[in-house]
Amino acid sequence: MLLLAAAGLFFLQACASTPSSPPPTPKGHPKPYRVNGNWYKPIPHAKGFTQQGIASWYGKKFHGRRTSSGEVYDMYAMTAAHKTLPLGTWVQVRRLDDNRRIVVRVNDRGPFVHGRIIDLSYTGAxxxxxxxxxxxxxxxxxxxERRETTEGETFVPVDYYSGQFTFQVGAFSNRDNAERLRAKLEQTFTNAHVVPYDRGDMVFYRVRVGRCNDLETADxxxxxxxxxxYPDAFIVAE
Incomplete structure (x- = not known):
């Protein structure tokens, strides 16, 4: 018990926070995931990434469904699914036989078909x-990641190993339930807060605690x- 208490004190100090405005929508934390018996490990950043292979596309069957990023899939938007690139990464896709090019944002995982490297939205295709x-x-x-600057549009590689990390403990469709959990958590953990998330068809209230500056401490x-x-708690990057 003394050891656990000491560990708890260390983490409360290491991940302490000061009052701030609600955090922005998280990009996520690249944990390995399993599909059809195969494990996939998302890469920590997109800097210098290139790949050649077969592109496919997905449309009406998935239109309106939730993507891996939490967004609702819009077949008419310029988006794509990739197995390992960080969600939120913008990529240029160049067709090799005629050199046509598009720029799309990765907001989903896939395609989980052998030999295919990217699934484009209908409009991208x-x-x-x-x-x-x-x-x-x-x-x-x-x-x-696309950024707007005074000089115009620029792209910045996404790095998940440094930055601000917090921890999601629960998500509710009822705000009162989320606030009850927040009140319970703030008795033990720092930075207990509720973040609304509009999925498109309904609003969820995500309950989070803590804040760390590096991934090792966050783990x-x-x-x-x-x-x-709280075995289901997981890291999110702000």
Whole structure:
């Protein structure tokens, strides 16, 4: 018990926070995931990433469904699914046979079909002229995360190993339930707060605690939360 208490004190100090405005929508934390018996490990950043292979596309069957990023899939937006690139990464997709190019944002995981490297939205596929054939050989070049500056548009590689991390303990459709959990958590943990998330069809209230400045400390804090009775808590990057 003394050891656990000491560990708890360390994490409260290491991940202490000062009052601030509600955090922005998280990009997520690249944990390994499993699909059809295969494990996939998202990469920590998109800097220097290129890849050649087969692109496919997905449309009406998935239109309106939730993507891996939490967004609702819009087949008419310029988005894509990739197995390992950080969610939120903008990529250039160049068709190899005619050099046509598009820029899309990765907001989903897939395609989980052997030999295919990216699933484009319907509009992305239409821009590349591959809706009819269904597939095309392409080259992907990661651009990073899009930022607007005074000089125009720029792209910055996403790095998940440094920055601000917090921990999601629960999510509720009822705000009162979220506030009750927040009040309970703030008796033990720092920075207990509620973040509304509009999924499109309904609003969820995400309950989060803690704040760390590096991924190594965040991994330890996540394990501390599990030992403290919150095994489903997970890291999110702000």
């Amino acid at each position: 239409k821009e590349l002229g591959m809706v009819g054939p269904g597939t095309a050989r392409v080259e992907i070049t990661a651009l990073g 330890q804090y996540e394990r501390h939360l599990a030992r403290s009775g």
